[in-house]
Amino acid sequence: MNMSRNPSWERKDLLGLKELSAEEISLVLSTAESFKEVIGRPIKKVPALRGKTIVNLFYEPSTRTRISFEIAAKRLSADVINIATETSSVRKGETLIDTGRNIEALKVDMIVMRHSYSGAAVMLARHVGASVVNAGDGWHEHPTQALLDIFTLKEKLGRMEGIHVAIVGDIAHSRVARSDIWGLTKLGARVTVCAPPMLIPPCIGEMGVSVTQDIQEALAEADAVNVLRMQFERDSGDAFPQQLEYFKNFGITEERLKKAKKNIIVMHPGPINRGIEMSSEVADGANSVILEQVTNGIAVRMAVLFLVSQAAENRKARRTKSAKTESQVLAPGSLIGAPANSLLGKPVNT
Amino acid sequence: MKERARIMDKAGLNRVLLRMAHEIVEKNKGTQDIVIIGVCTRGAFLAQRLAALIGQVDGVTPPVGLLDITLYRDDLSSIAQQPVVHKTEINFDISDKKVILVDDVLYTGRTVRAALDEIIDFGRPQFIQLAVLVDRGHRELPIRADYVGKNIPTSPKETVEVRLEESEGRDEVVVLEKDA
Numbered sequence: 001m002n003m004s005r006n007p008s009w010e011r012k013d014l015l016g017l018k019e020l021s022a023e024e025i026s027l028v029l030s031t032a033e034s035f036k037e038v039i040g041r042p043i044k045k046v047p048a049l050r051g052k053t054i055v056n057l058f059y060e061p062s063t064r065t066r067i068s069f070e071i072a073a074k075r076l077s078a079d080v081i082n083i084a085t086e087t088s089s090v091r092k093g094e095t096l097i098d099t100g101r102n103i104e105a106l107k108v109d110m111i112v113m114r115h116s117y118s119g120a121a122v123m124l125a126r127h128v129g130a131s132v133v134n135a136g137d138g139w140h141e142h143p144t145q146a147l148l149d150i151f152t153l154k155e156k157l158g159r160m161e162g163i164h165v166a167i168v169g170d171i172a173h174s175r176v177a178r179s180d181i182w183g184l185t186k187l188g189a190r191v192t193v194c195a196p197p198m199l200i201p202p203c204i205g206e207m208g209v210s211v212t213q214d215i216q217e218a219l220a221e222a223d224a225v226n227v228l229r230m231q232f233e234r235d236s237g238d239a240f241p242q243q244l245e246y247f248k249n250f251g252i253t254e255e256r257l258k259k260a261k262k263n264i265i266v267m268h269p270g271p272i273n274r275g276i277e278m279s280s281e282v283a284d285g286a287n288s289v290i291l292e293q294v295t296n297g298i299a300v301r302m303a304v305l306f307l308v309s310q311a312a313e314n315r316k317a318r319r320t321k322s323a324k325t326e327s328q329v330l331a332p333g334s335l336i337g338a339p340a341n342s343l344l345g346k347p348v349n350t
Numbered sequence: 351m352k353e354r355a356r357i358m359d360k361a362g363l364n365r366v367l368l369r370m371a372h373e374i375v376e377k378n379k380g381t382q383d384i385v386i387i388g389v390c391t392r393g394a395f396l397a398q399r400l401a402a403l404i405g406q407v408d409g410v411t412p413p414v415g416l417l418d419i420t421l422y423r424d425d426l427s428s429i430a431q432q433p434v435v436h437k438t439e440i441n442f443d444i445s446d447k448k449v450i451l452v453d454d455v456l457y458t459g460r461t462v463r464a465a466l467d468e469i470i471d472f473g474r475p476q477f478i479q480l481a482v483l484v485d486r487g488h489r490e491l492p493i494r495a496d497y498v499g500k501n502i503p504t505s506p507k508e509t510v511e512v513r514l515e516e517s518e519g520r521d522e523v524v525v526l527e528k529d530a
Contacts, residue, residue, distance in 0.1 A: 034418065034435040041438075043471040046421035076421075306421075306435070 009307035012315075013125040013132040016141035017182040025150070025183055031303035032151050032296070039075060039298055049076035049309055052109045056082045057099070058135070059090070059115040064270055064294065065135050065145070069112050072301035078309075081108075096120060100128045110308065113137075118175075131308045139173050145269050146179030148300040150187065152293050153224055156265050161188035166218040167209075168194045168250060169228030169277060172201045176269050177228060181207050194218035195250065196241050215250050216259060224265035227252055227277045243276050252278035257287060265289055351509070351526040357484075357502055358523035366499040367396070370481055371403035373497050378448055383476065384412040385447045389419060389465050390436050393453035395516040396483060400452060412450075415440035422464035438468070445473040450497075454512040456482040459493035484523060486510045 007027045017025065038046055054073045056066055066082065073080045083103075085091070090099060096115070103111060110131045113121055118138030125132040136142040150160065157163055165184055171177045171193045184191050191209040193200065200211060212218050219225060230246060241249075257264060266278070266287045274280045282288065358366065378384055381404060388397025394416035405411030418436040451465055462480060469478060481497035486504045502510055502525065509526050 031435050034437045037437045037439070038421070041472065045471075047467070048421040303435075 009311050010314075011308070011311060013121075013134075014143055014304055014308060015121050015125060015132065015134045017143050017146050017179045017186070018141065020143075020183075020186070022186045022188075025147070025186060028147055028300065028303050028307065029151050029154060031307060032147070032299045035075075035302040035306070036296065036299040038302070039295070045075050045077060047077045048306055049073070049078035052076075052078040052309055053107065054078045054080050054110045054112060054305065055103050055108050056080065056135075057085070057103065057111055057113045058083065059085045059113070059120070060136070062114050062135070064297075065114065068294070068297045069133075069135060069144075069301050069305075072298050072305055075298070076302055076305060078109075078305070096124060097127045100124045100130075104128045104130050109312065110305065131312055133304060133308060136175055138175065139178070140175055141179045141182075142175040142269075143179050143183075144297070144301050144304055145176050146183045147304070148293055148297040149176075149180055149226060149267060149269070150183050151300050152267065152289055152296050153189075153265065155292075155296070156289065157223060160184070162190070163223045164190045164192070164221050166192045166194055166222040166225040167228065168215065168218060168225060168252070170199045170230055171195050171204065171228070172199045173231060174228050176226075178207075180226060181209055185209070192218050192222070196246070198241075215252075215256060219252075219256060219260040219264065222260060222264055224267060225252065225260075226267045226269075229269065229271065230273055230276055232273075243273075247276050251276065252282050254279065254281050254285070257282060257285075263287070267293060270294070351528055354508065354525045354527050356522060356524050357500065357510075358521075360521040363483075363499075363521045363523065366483065367399055368403055368407075370497045370499060371400055371407050374400070374450055374479075374481065375404060375408045377479075377496070381408045381410040381412055383446065383448045384450060385415065385442060385444060386412050386450045386452060387415045387417050387440065387444075387465075387469065389417050389451070389453040389461060390438075391517060392512055392514055393417075395514050396454060397450075397452040400450070400481065413442050415442065415444075417451075417465055417468055419461060419464040419468055422468045424460060424464065440472055443473060444469065444475050447473075447475050449475040449478040450481055451478055452481045454483050454514075455510050456480070456485045456493075456495055456498075457488055457510075459489045459491035462493050463491050483512055484510050 007023050009027060038044065056069055058066055070080050108130050110133065112133045112135050113124060114135040115137045118140035120137045121132055121134035134141060134143055154160055167177050167180060181191055185208045192212060193204060193209050194212050194215055197213060204211060252266065264287055266282060268290045272283055274283060283290065375381060386397045386401045388394035397414050401412050401414045416439050418438045420433045420435045449469060453461060466478060479496040482495045483499040485495055485498045485501050488506060504510060504525060507528050509528060511524050511526055513520055513522050515521050
């Protein structure tokens, strides 16, 4: 079988989309397509990650992302342990690295982490041998959300090259926006961000996106609009607009969509503030794919967990193989050296 | 890898598949409740061809499904390269059906073991029969085929390659010898 041309995933961790190549993103998407078929089966579980243990380590409250990761892991037959830091030793002052090392000492294969500090996942990944999947870190990245956004877009539009995506809302504080921008631009999509001036970070243009404060202009040419959640719970005072004022100027309404492309796709990472980011009619309307995003999230996260786990297994297999080859060279004719066929070349299924 | 022998050409392959189609119809006394499921990727092509031939023989073309067994493999952790996960497409209910499982080469039996596990996760068929184009021996599990295109005794140093028009652009079966 000619397997050499297959793209492969070599990374120990998934920390963000910034460092991924277009090929790596496409590999996750095509793998997720197969997993989408799996979650439509009568028995939605496959034995691919049997015997693996995954810890969900959530330093921030999250329902949908954690449940999505948990379902994804269970559909792959992995064992899942959830740690909510409110009830853990983190409250007693344990550092992130100590927590990570302790989890690793429990012989865990993968850690899925949500943290409020940007860069937390990168730091954890450097200090543990287990694979780390970033489930959102501060304002930095939320790679699986962006991957499921892109998966949904590709499923609906059939392509990524040349499509136009508007991202509306709190760009400054949004890890989803950053991951989306990295992923979309790598795959050749055009991105326009739209928000009140205080919610647009300086230098956003350097990420290769257009910027506007006119919602109608942002929607005009868009094939899709990703509406971000206004995170009023992070409201620190002056920087945030009033809710009604925001809806009036940036809220997605049916009137505004009437002036956009007829089949414009409306996305939202959830949870929705109805009547603030978009009207209820739009959220439940024909253009909305919000609930499909939730379903696709499982397929995408299964693909990520599978690929990361496979890469770890492959590294382990290569290490064992090279260790065996070495001992064979050192001790020819010894017990290890003799039955070379059976020890080294474990036959691949045919 | 060096080519040792060419076992089947296009005409030979067609004759063998036609004989297998007849055998399937004979053994099952017709095509009632028969469904064909091919293992990705060459088994899936062979399944399509067998279904078409059964249609010629008996007048009814049974439905064809395809099975990707990647997620059910027992050697996921020891194969050098990552297998690409493909879709399984079984767009019919297999409960109480007579499943003919089709693959190109039967060797250790581990692929068939994985395929059996996966099929049973889709429902409870009446029974599953196994059809393979080539049986090359060296089983590691107690599995045997109900329909065999050709038995080719091989050594573990050899490998049997089935090439099909759908995937390789030509129909043939060759025995290759692995480089020392």
